[in-house]
Amino acid sequence: MWGSNYYTWVFTAINTMLTANTGIFVSMGENLFRALATIMLVWFGIKMALGAGEFYAGMQFSRFASLVMMIAFGFAMINYYNTPIPGIGVDFHHLVINQAEYLSNTISHDMLDTIASRVSAFEGAIEPPGATLDFWTYFDYWAIILLLSLAQAVAMVVALFGVIAAAVCVLVGPVFIPFFIVPQLDWLFWGWFRAFIQYAFYQVIAAAVVYIIGNALTGFIDLYHGQSIPVGQQGALLAPLFIVIVASIYVLIKVPTLTSHIFSGAGGAGASEMLNFLGSRKA
Incomplete structure (x- = not known):
């Protein structure tokens, strides 16, 4: 299927990019981490020395132990970012990626194959018009084909966007991890990590949406009990199919927003936004 081909090509390009460039970013991150860790330790020692004459002067071992533990965690993340963690056998960034892929495959083994197979089955069930001069017969047939193709194209773009975005986050991650140990700059690390x-779990949300849409399209085919959809009934099918396809496209487009809402705790993707979406299309 063409969905599998595009998916394979994109994954090949992503793997090539990560293989060629991840080492550079990891090396840069390691150098930055060593520099920041040295600065943090020296700064801690200077503050302890300058405060030696104060009433509550002392080593403040708990603060020092906290700093050492934070540096140790940061070192583990950057050192095993692209190298398997001993005892686990998986590197740091794959701890997140693998879980998202497992959940996505549990819902739908291959998002693009799922939607492509359902759309192909639907198109195969539509009886093509024969030799006729009736304009509306051709209009109904090609309108259904175009709607299905549009839904398939949008599904492909949405699915691949999440994969590409997650790959970019993986690539630049080593540059942000060192800031984990700097209290005033740790927001850089947590922003990247969030x-x-x-984006890693983006494909899980997309897989769930594609699975629902695929089953909705299958429901139309099941109405005809495996028989071809005759030319005379395609006009009556066009209106409900149009509603389902437009709703499906809207939901697919809103997958990034839905994912953001899930992780931020928001909830504003309501019917009013869909009406605005339809109104903008008419305008």
Whole structure:
């Protein structure tokens, strides 16, 4: 199927990019981490030395132990970012990616194959018009084909966007991990980590949406009990199919927003936005 081909090509390009460039970013991140860790330790020692004459002067071992533990966690993340963690056998960034892929495959083994197979089955069930001069016969047939193709194209774009975005987060991750140990700059690390988790689980949300849409399309075919959809009934089928396809496209387009809402705790993707979406299409 063409869905599998595009999916394979994109994954090949992503693997090539990560293989060629991840080492550079990891090396840069390691150098940055060593520099920041050295600065943090020296700064801690200077503060302890300058405060030696104060009433509550002392080593403040708990703060020092906290700093050492934070540096140890940061070192583990950057050192095993692209190298299997001993005892686990998986590197740091795959701890997130693998879980998202497992959940996505549990829902739908291959998002693009799922929607492509359902659309192909639907198109195969539509009886093509024969030699006729009736304009509306051709209009109904090609309108259904175009609607199905549009839904398939949007599904492909949405699915691949999440995969590409997660790959970019994986690539630049080593640059942000060192800031984990700097209290005033740790928002850089947590911002990247939240984005990484969000885009990694983006494919899970997309797989669930594609699965629902695929079953909805299958429901139309089941109405005819495996028989071809005759030319005379395609006009009556066009209106409900149009509603389902437009709703499906809207939901697919809103997958990034839905994912963001799930991870941020928001909830505003209601019917009013869909009406605005339809109104903008008419305008």
